[in-house]
Structures are given as structure tokens and as C-alpha cells.
Amino acid sequence: MGSQDYKFEGWLGLDSDSANGKMVWGEFEPKPWEETDIDIKVTHCGICGSDLHTLRSGWGPTLYPCCVGHEIVGIAVRVGSKAEGGIQVGDRVGVGAQSGSCGACDECKNGNEQYCVKGMIGTYNGKYPNGGKSYGGYATYNRAPSRFVIKIPDEIPSHLAAPMLCAGATTYVPLKNNGCGPGKRVGIIGLGGLGHFALLWAKALGADYIVVIGRNSNKKDDALKLGADKYVATNDEENWVKENSRSVDLLVSSASSSKMPISDYLSLLRVGGTLIQLGVPEDGPLSVPARSLIRTGVNIGGSLIGSPSEIREMFDLAARKQVKPWVQERPMKDANQAIVDMEEGKARYRYVLVNEQ
Known part of the structure; x- marks a missing residue:
């Protein structure tokens, strides 16, 4: 399946006011394709506090336009010829808060990619070495380097798996x-x-x-x-x-x-x-x-997020012990209202946006 067969569209924050439920739906250009990448048709995306901090430039200036969301679950629709992890088209996969690191420093080699010496690349609001920008999962599709794409165990439903990827x-x-x-x-x-x-x-x-x-x-x-x-x-x-x-x-x-x-x-x-x-x-x-x-x-x-190997280990525990977070599903089309409700503390205890198509 080529990139021309589907469009990357999502909720874009254009300025700090977007955090007040003023994101705009639009098309965006994902990172330039590399054969180590995987494209994911997004089915679910959790809402994280980091999304709001980023939309309002709370942790520093945001690279607008920005599509947030780093608790992404969906179906792999395009897998590069050099992709890691044995993922195939049709597999159910997820991406957490990180989607890039140098891969060469001691931290990366020792399974601590989130502490990469050159800095971790966020799943949104980040910049890749090839000049591309990272866009998150309040969207139809997501493109991520395969090293940070995790296969979701069959025992864990997608709406429960999504918030596990970051929170x-x-x-x-x-x-x-x-x-x-x-x-x-x-x-x-x-x-x-x-x-x-x-x-x-x-x-x-x-x-x-x-x-x-x-x-x-x-x-x-x-x-x-x-x-x-x-x-x-x-x-x-x-x-x-x-x-x-x-x-x-x-x-x-x-x-x-x-x-x-x-x-x-x-x-x-x-x-x-x-x-x-x-x-x-x-x-x-x-x-x-x-x-x-x-x-x-x-x-x-x-402590900062989790590395890919730690996320896999966590999923194993969740499957074994049947860990079930408290999740409330919201339609992707209602993302603006959902982030306002999240900011007001109404989530019990994690909102997950669901693409209806």
C-alpha cells in the first residue's frame, strides 16, 4: 500500500488557544518515508496531560501546527522493508510518547532510549534527523520509526492498550x-x-x-x-x-x-x-x-516514560494479571470537547479517542 492511498489528517493546534478546545481538523505532512518506518491507521488514541501542556506551549514554545496524541493504537498498513520487530501489514500495533532516538549512544544500546544522549524525539512536536516533523495520534494515520512501534498482545483490547503506552x-x-x-x-x-x-x-x-x-x-x-x-x-x-x-x-x-x-x-x-x-x-x-x-x-x-522493551514487559504483565485501566471512550470527532473535559478533571481516569471509520 503506497502513501498515496490515504491521507494524513488530524486535529491541529495552530496556537496556544488550541488547548481551549480550538484545534482545527486538517491535513498534515508526516515525516519523509524511510524503509525503517511503519504507517498506522489509527483506531484509538488516549488523551494525556502532556497533550494539553504542549497545545498551550506550557513546557516551552510548540512547533505549530501540532497534532498531539501519543497513546496510539491502530493497524499497520505499510511496513518498510527494513522495519524492526517482525511487524506485518494488518498487525495491531501501538506507539507511545517517543518515536525516535539516535540508536547509537550507550543509553539507546542499553534499552534506555528515552534518555538518549542526543535527546528523545517525541511522537508529536519533535523533529527527525531527516528534517521531518512528528505528528501525533489525534488523526487518521500515524507514521513512526519501527523501533518505537509495539505489537499489542491479543489479550488486551485496543481501548485499554492505548493509555498504557504513555500513562x-x-x-x-x-x-x-x-x-x-x-x-x-x-x-x-x-x-x-x-x-x-x-x-x-x-x-x-x-x-x-x-x-x-x-x-x-x-x-x-x-x-x-x-x-x-x-x-x-x-x-x-x-x-x-x-x-x-x-x-x-x-x-x-x-x-x-x-x-x-x-x-x-x-x-x-x-x-x-x-x-x-x-x-x-x-x-x-x-x-x-x-x-x-x-x-x-x-x-x-x-522517571521519564518507558523504553520500547519496558513497554513490552509492561504489556506482558498487563496480559498476565488482567490489568484493566478505567477508560472512557470518546469519538475522535469530539476531541475538542474531550480535551476541555480532561483539563477540567472530569476523566475517570483516561479518555481514549476512537476513530469511527
Whole structure:
């Protein structure tokens, strides 16, 4: 099938106002075709917080026009003669937040492509070495280098697989890398798209105890339904810090405000415990008082998405343990309304856009 047989069309952000539900449907030019590429007919695309940050140029100037969406699932319709991964036309595949790296540095060779020395190329708003620009999955088709195209296991339905490609991998990797499993006590800050995945993975990996920390109690029932042992509402419980002091080994934070009570969070860690930050605040740097680290010998770190090999490993776990994220499907044609609803915090807990054709 040649590229002339189908058109790359999608929801384009033309300026920062597009984040307010003002994306425009239009045609775009994907990266110039290389024989290592795969074209995907998009059936599903999850909505990620990063989409909104990018549409409004929240993390720096965006390369408009921009088509966002990096939780892409669809059918491979064109596979280059040098494509990796054994993918064939007709296979169900996905692409996460990354669709390029140098492939030659130590990080790339060791399966840490997301930390590529030359910089990872995002699935949207990125630039490829061949001069092309990356466009995401709020679209009819997506073109991506095969190294970053993942075959979706048969056991996982497309609407559930889509959000796993970014939100799922972003939370699975730090839990796995920090020893989440039997004998571990885990805390999760924020129950949103990322937080609810962190809870599902902590459960699937066999953590002994899981506490979810939110601002108010409106998500308590959901947290318990998803498998949490405890829910803490920081706005409603006066002594929450004291009552939960030194109660967990590992904290995963999806909060993305520089105003978060980081010292209070760190005091929830046992001696030598670790807080992993996933959210990237738009409103300035996150400052950590040295005393909070020194007092109990705790660590603070960060984690960025997941590499292709980590995403495959995550899918294996999801298939084995029947991990089912909470997903609400929305028609692709209603993408503008869906991003507004997402920004207003209405998603429970991940919106997935569905192409109807």
C-alpha cells in the first residue's frame, strides 16, 4: 500500500488557544518515508496531560501546527522493508510518547532510549534527523520509526492498550525499577490518569500495602475499588502527616504543581525510602529543603516514560494479571470537547479517542 492511498489528517493546534478546545481538523505532512518506518491507521488514541501542556506551549514554545496524541493504537498498513520487530501489514500495533532516538549512544544500546544522549524525539512536536516533523495520534494515520512501534498482545483490547503506552509505562517503570513487589509499602500521590495506573501496577506487582494521597476525599471510593488499602485526603485530615509518618518505602508522585507540600510527602517515607517525581510543573521549579532529605536519609528521583522493551514487559504483565485501566471512550470527532473535559478533571481516569471509520 503506497502513501498515496490515504491521507494524513488530524486535529491541529495552530496556537496556544488550541488547548481551549480550538484545534482545527486538517491535513498534515508526516515525516519523509524511510524503509525503517511503519504507517498506522489509527483506531484509538488516549488523551494525556502532556497533550494539553504542549497545545498551550506550557513546557516551552510548540512547533505549530501540532497534532498531539501519543497513546496510539491502530493497524499497520505499510511496513518498510527494513522495519524492526517482525511487524506485518494488518498487525495491531501501538506507539507511545517517543518515536525516535539516535540508536547509537550507550543509553539507546542499553534499552534506555528515552534518555538518549542526543535527546528523545517525541511522537508529536519533535523533529527527525531527516528534517521531518512528528505528528501525533489525534488523526487518521500515524507514521513512526519501527523501533518505537509495539505489537499489542491479543489479550488486551485496543481501548485499554492505548493509555498504557504513555500513562501506563510512565508509572510501571519507576515502580519496577524501585523494587515494587512483595514486602514493599507504596504510596501514590494523586489519583488521575497516571495515579490510577500506578495503583493498578503496584497491585499487579504484589506490593504489601498501597496508600493513595489526594487533596480531597471525592476519589476515596475509586481508590479503594482499584485496590488501595488506604486513602488520605490532605485537605480534610488535619493530622495526615503525623498519622502516616514513615509508613511507605516508595512514593510515586504524579502531581505537577511546584506548590506541592514536598516536605510533608517526604516525611511519609521510611528511612532510606524514595520519592519518584513524574509530573512536570509548568508553574516553576520544585524546591526541596535539604533537611527533608537528610532527616530520614531519603532519596528523590525522577522517571521519564518507558523504553520500547519496558513497554513490552509492561504489556506482558498487563496480559498476565488482567490489568484493566478505567477508560472512557470518546469519538475522535469530539476531541475538542474531550480535551476541555480532561483539563477540567472530569476523566475517570483516561479518555481514549476512537476513530469511527
